[in-house]
Amino acid sequence: MNSPLPDAQYHFRVIERALARIDEADGSPVSLGDLAASLGMSAAHFQKVFSAWVGVSPKRYQQYLSLDLARELLAQRMPLDAVADHAGLSGSGRLHDLFLRWEAMSPGEYARGGAGLTIRWGWFPSPFGEVLAMGTQRGLCGLAFAADTGRDAAFADLAARWPRAEFVEDPDAIAGWVEAALGQRGETCLHMIGAPFQIKVWEALLQIPSGQVTTYSDIADAIGHPRAVRAVGTAVGRNPVSWLIPCHRALRKSGGLGGYHWGLPVKRAMLAWEAARREAG
Numbered sequence: 001m002n003s004p005l006p007d008a009q010y011h012f013r014v015i016e017r018a019l020a021r022i023d024e025a026d027g028s029p030v031s032l033g034d035l036a037a038s039l040g041m042s043a044a045h046f047q048k049v050f051s052a053w054v055g056v057s058p059k060r061y062q063q064y065l066s067l068d069l070a071r072e073l074l075a076q077r078m079p080l081d082a083v084a085d086h087a088g089l090s091g092s093g094r095l096h097d098l099f100l101r102w103e104a105m106s107p108g109e110y111a112r113g114g115a116g117l118t119i120r121w122g123w124f125p126s127p128f129g130e131v132l133a134m135g136t137q138r139g140l141c142g143l144a145f146a147a148d149t150g151r152d153a154a155f156a157d158l159a160a161r162w163p164r165a166e167f168v169e170d171p172d173a174i175a176g177w178v179e180a181a182l183g184q185r186g187e188t189c190l191h192m193i194g195a196p197f198q199i200k201v202w203e204a205l206l207q208i209p210s211g212q213v214t215t216y217s218d219i220a221d222a223i224g225h226p227r228a229v230r231a232v233g234t235a236v237g238r239n240p241v242s243w244l245i246p247c248h249r250a251l252r253k254s255g256g257l258g259g260y261h262w263g264l265p266v267k268r269a270m271l272a273w274e275a276a277r278r279e280a281g
Helices: 008-024 032-038 043-054 058-064 069-075 107-111 151-159 171-183 196-205 216-222 229-237 264-280
Strands: 092-095 097-104 118-124 131-136 139-145 166-169 185-192
Touching (some): 008 032, 032 043, 032 058, 043 058, 097 139, 097 171, 118 171, 131 151, 131 171, 139 171, 171 185
Parallel strands (some): 097 185
8 A cells, every 4th residue: 555654554564463463362461562572573662653553552452352342332322313423425424533425326326236337446454454445436335354254255245245346456546545544534435335224324333433332223213213123233234334334333232242244353453442542532
């Protein structure tokens, strides 16, 4: 990825490797010295890089990875209809220092299975492992994390959603959007390609502030279909633009993490990352 931020790619890879090392410990704390040594860095330099990205120390971040985090976040959740920042599909939302614009594909366009669309794609480093990004001329239409599924499965999964589109490997064409999305700075665009009911669910997900969570039943209430909890869960799982359309912020009413299309370790890391940044901010 050609980054306008000189250290962006380096930082992404450091954090990606650090999170993998923390995850391998399976809940056992990893000391700052051990983490730094495993990355071939001094403790002071590693802590500086990690804290710059996450906002807290590696030790504090590991505390956020505890199994109780989901329940703690759920207890603090805000009803979706109380979020004042929402401006609709034609509006905009703010995530940290990221300015996000989005628009939805029309039902007719969706029914055509992507016919007439050129979707450009590429692989990029991220704090949560390699991410496959896809985009049309209007914005990002897919973000898939391959740490759990592998590259081939992630690509097949996204490509199958728009079977009649033309796919062109061209990471440079979408690099600016991807970089803004992953770095949470600047401006990026989303092109939401889905059925009308799915679009409603994804629009509701966009209302959930970073560092907070909601439940599938709350989403069903917010879109005016209180009995459609199962259908909401299916639509959440079909979200093609993970991270930006934050399906990782949807939990079971019990406080359990529920499922996650790209693997529960990725969901857990995303929630911990956001909770830590919220505390630091």
